[in-house]
Amino acid sequence: MTEACLKLKLRKHLKRDVELVINENRSTMLSLQKKRNRLSLHKMFLDAPDHVIAAIAHYIRGSRRKSTEQNLVLRGYIQENLSRFDCSHRLKRANLVQKGEIYDLQPLYDELNTRYFEGALDLGLTWFGARRLNSRSRITFGLYQDNLRLVKMHRILDDPFVPEFFVRFILYHEMVHAIVPGYVDERGHFRIHGREFKERERQFEHYRQAVEWEKKNKMHFFRG
Numbered sequence: 429m430t431e432a433c434l435k436l437k438l439r440k441h442l443k444r445d446v447e448l449v450i451n452e453n454r455s456t457m458l459s460l461q462k463k464r465n466r467l468s469l470h471k472m473f474l475d476a477p478d479h480v481i482a483a484i485a486h487y488i489r490g491s492r493r494k495s496t497e498q499n500l501v502l503r504g505y506i507q508e509n510l511s512r513f514d515c516s517h518r519l520k521r522a523n524l525v526q527k528g529e530i531y532d533l534q535p536l537y538d539e540l541n542t543r544y545f546e547g548a549l550d551l552g553l554t555w556f557g558a559r560r561l562n563s564r565s566r567i568t569f570g571l572y573q574d575n576l577r578l579v580k581m582h583r584i585l586d587d588p589f590v591p592e593f594f595v596r597f598i599l600y601h602e603m604v605h606a607i608v609p610g611y612v613d614e615r616g617h618f619r620i621h622g623r624e625f626k627e628r629e630r631q632f633e634h635y636r637q638a639v640e641w642e643k644k645n646k647m648h649f650f651r652g
């Protein structure tokens with residue numbers, strides 16, 4: 429549907445107009461600036477069925493009462509549609525690289541899968557990136573791509589300097605993403621590290637140690 433059409437449908441539910449901005453920003457799925465009466469929606473909502481539009485309208489009306497049901501509708505829609513807008517290249521499992529120079533991801537993953545996930549996960553694994561960083565860009569140690577069911581681990585971790593418990597921690601973190609979906613918070617932001625996620629993350633045996641190691645050693649990755 430077109431933007432104008434979505435706007436019309438929203439008006440039908442709201443009985444008033446709202447300024448509509450369509451975005452392509454993954455971190456703002458929907459956000460409302462109340463003062464300006466402006467709603468920003470990810471373009472995936474252009475294809476939203478009526479009950480999802482009704483949930484958006486409910487969200488705009490912003491009744492103070494927590495509306496779990498509407499939130500679930502929105503969250504479900506976002507979750508189902510995210511992959512359509514992920515422009516990352518599809519990888520064949522055959523092209524994935526699990527064996528690094530120091531760490532082999534597969535046995536680490538298998539052990540974590542058995543220990544923390546009852547062996548229920550079926551994810552692809554690969555190293556990505558160069559082993560050296562030459563800029564002070566933000567480091568992303570790991571990534572999880574839900575549409576590919578793929579965990580990507582940055583090659584800077586494939587280094588004897590990095591202890592195994594830290595590699596396992598990053599891997600574990602990405603695996604938790606596979607079972608704890610993101611959600612839309614009260615402000616309309618799509619959050620991936622919510623309370624449930626963090627609780628799960630803390631179950632990692634060497635959680636404290638890993639967090640401390642990261643704090644202490646972050647700068648190491650930026651050297652030469």
Ligand SMILES: [Zn+2]
Pocket residue numbers: 601605620621
């Ligand atoms: Zn994460």
